[in-house]
Amino acid sequence: MPTTPLERAVRGWLDHLRVERGMSPHTLRAYERDARRYLTYLDRAGVREPADVTEAHVTGFLAWLREGDEEHPPLAASSAARAVVAVRGWHRFLALEGDVTADVAGAVQPPTPPRRLPKAIPLDQVERLLSAASVGDTPASLRDRALLEVLYGIGARVSEAVGLDVDDVDLGERSVRVLGKGDKERVLPLGSYAAEAVTAYLVRGRPALAAAGKGTPALFLNQRGGRLSRQSAWTVIQHAADRADLAGHVSPHTLRHSFATHLLDGGADVRVVQELLGHASVTTTQIYTMVSVHQLREVFAAAHPRAR
Numbered sequence: 284m285p286t287t288p289l290e291r292a293v294r295g296w297l298d299h300l301r302v303e304r305g306m307s308p309h310t311l312r313a314y315e316r317d318a319r320r321y322l323t324y325l326d327r328a329g330v331r332e333p334a335d336v337t338e339a340h341v342t343g344f345l346a347w348l349r350e351g352d353e354e355h356p357p358l359a360a361s362s363a364a365r366a367v368v369a370v371r372g373w374h375r376f377l378a379l380e381g382d383v384t385a386d387v388a389g390a391v392q393p394p395t396p397p398r399r400l401p402k403a404i405p406l407d408q409v410e411r412l413l414s415a416a417s418v419g420d421t422p423a424s425l426r427d428r429a430l431l432e433v434l435y436g437i438g439a440r441v442s443e444a445v446g447l448d449v450d451d452v453d454l455g456e457r458s459v460r461v462l463g464k465g466d467k468e469r470v471l472p473l474g475s476y477a478a479e480a481v482t483a484y485l486v487r488g489r490p491a492l493a494a495a496g497k498g499t500p501a502l503f504l505n506q507r508g509g510r511l512s513r514q515s516a517w518t519v520i521q522h523a524a525d526r527a528d529l530a531g532h533v534s535p536h537t538l539r540h541s542f543a544t545h546l547l548d549g550g551a552d553v554r555v556v557q558e559l560l561g562h563a564s565v566t567t568t569q570i571y572t573m574v575s576v577h578q579l580r581e582v583f584a585a586a587h588p589r590a591r
Contacts, residue, residue, distance in 0.1 A: 287331065288331065288332050288333060289322055289325060289326075289330070289331065289332070289333060290322065292333045292373075292377060292382065293315075293318045293319075293322065293373065295376075295380075296318075296372070296373045296376045296377070297311060297314065297315055297318070299376060300314065300372075304465070305465055305466045306465065307442070307464060307465075309442065310464075313365065313369075314369045314372075317365065317366040317369035317370065318369060318370070318373060320348075320355075320366060321344055321366070321369075321370050321373075324340075324343070324344045324347055325340060325344075328340055328343070333377055333382055333383055334382075334383050334384070336374070336383075336387055337387055338387045338388070338390065338391065340387075341367075341370060341374070341387060341388045341391045342391055344366075344367075344370065345363065345367055345391065345393070345394070348362075348363040348366055348367075349363055349394065360394040360395065363393065363394050364393035364394050364395070365393075367388075367391065367392075367393035367394070368393055370388055370391075371388045371389070371391065371393075373388075374386050374387055374388035374389070375388070375389065402531075402532075402534075402536070402537055402540055403537070403540040403541040403543075403544040403545075404529070404533065404537060404541050406541075406545060408527070408529055409435055409538070409541055409545075411527040411528075411529065412431065412520075412523050412524060412527045412529060412533065412538075413428065413431050413432060413435065413476075413523075414527070415523040415524070415526035415527035416428045416430075416431045416519065416523040418526070420487070421488075422487070422488035422489070422491040422492050423488075423492075423506065424488075425480075425483050425484040425487055425488030426484050426488050426489070426492065426503055426504065426511075427519045427523065428480045428483075428484070429477075429480040429481045429483070429484035429488075429503070430444060430503055430511070430516060430519060431519070431520065431523065431538065432476055432477040432480040432481070433447075433459070433473075433477050433480075433481065434520075434535055434538040434539065434542075435477075435538040435541060435542055436473060436474045436476065436477030436542075437459055437461070437471040437472075437473065437477070437542070437559070438471075438538075438539050438542035438543060438546075438559055438560050439459075439461060439471075439539065440463070440464075440535070440536075440539060440561075441513050441516050441517070441535035441536070442513055443461045443462065443463055443561075444503070444516065444535070445501075445503055445510065445511050445512065445513055445515075445516050446462060447459065447461070447501070447502040447503065448500040448501060448502055449485070449489075449500055449501075449502050450500060451502065452473070452481060452502060454473075454478055454481065454482060457472060457473045457474075457475075457478050458470050458471065458472055458473055459471050459473050461561070463561040464561065464563075467561065469558070469559075469561050471559060481502075489502075489504060492504040492505070492506065492508055493508050494508065495507055495508040496508015496509055503516075516535060517534065517535060520533060520534060520535055520537075520538075521533070539560070540571070542559075542560075543556050543559075543560060543568070543571040544571055546559070547571055553565060553568055553569060553571075554568075556568050556571065
């Protein structure tokens with residue numbers, strides 16, 4: 284149980300995010316880790332009450348994150364930015380609730396992480412990966428192929444894919460109902476390859492896996508008949524990547540990045556891709572256009588006589 288005024292204030296904020304904002308458990312855990320790190324810093328600074336925190340404490344916390352100390356290694360800009368965003372959210376909440384007189388973190392800007400191209404793999408490598416997921420005709424093999432086809436076919440996050448129930452898939456309409464971040468629902472088209480893989484799994488794979496369990500509506504099941512976990516989904520992809528002899532790190536997000544990149548390369552409008560991915564802002568989606576520009580430059584440099 285929270286014992287100090289600062290800990291109680293953090294718990295109230297986290298409860299607000301969970302109950303009123305509907306944030307996912309994964310996001311809440313990340314915010315709680317960042318808040319705990321902030322409380323450690325404030326404790327060392329001799330701060331005991333939320334009202335005693337100043338803007339200098341917030342900027343000092345940011346510097347501490349980037350510099351580190353004997354017990355805490357320095358954080359990358361992206362990790363420090365996430366922590367500062369959490370701290371800003373907490374202080375804003377305290378001010379809105381009237382627990383403090385001012386938002387002392389409002390003017391503190393998080394560091395800007397370097398823009399990096401999302402990792403995507405070419406279509407031929409995607410096809411190798413999908414083929415490698417099907418080893419024989421076992422229930423697990425049918426499940427693995429269906430899982431990878433869904434991840435790439437609709438660009439789902441791994442948490443969205445393993446969170447699917449059987450009733451979320453409409454094979455007649457070839458669509459999938461996905462529950463994304465913030466419990467926002469979106470209905471996505473299911474391509475023929477993914478639909479065929481899911482059908483094969485539902486007919487010849489899932490019943491055998493379900494027989495080992497106590498009954499669950501989950502689409503993707505583990506060997507005990509329960510819902511497949513995010514960690515198990517990662518393992519499925521890693522094993523398929525090893526069998527496909529794909530160099531480098533291949534993750535569920537690799538398939539999501541590839542889904543978006545291949546759509547944009549094929550001429551899809553960025554706002555359509557935004558809707559498919561479930562991004563709240565088109566700015567997030569636009570980073571995928573950097574991949575296409577990079578590819579265009581490569582083609583230009585190799586083919587145009589005046590490019591060099």
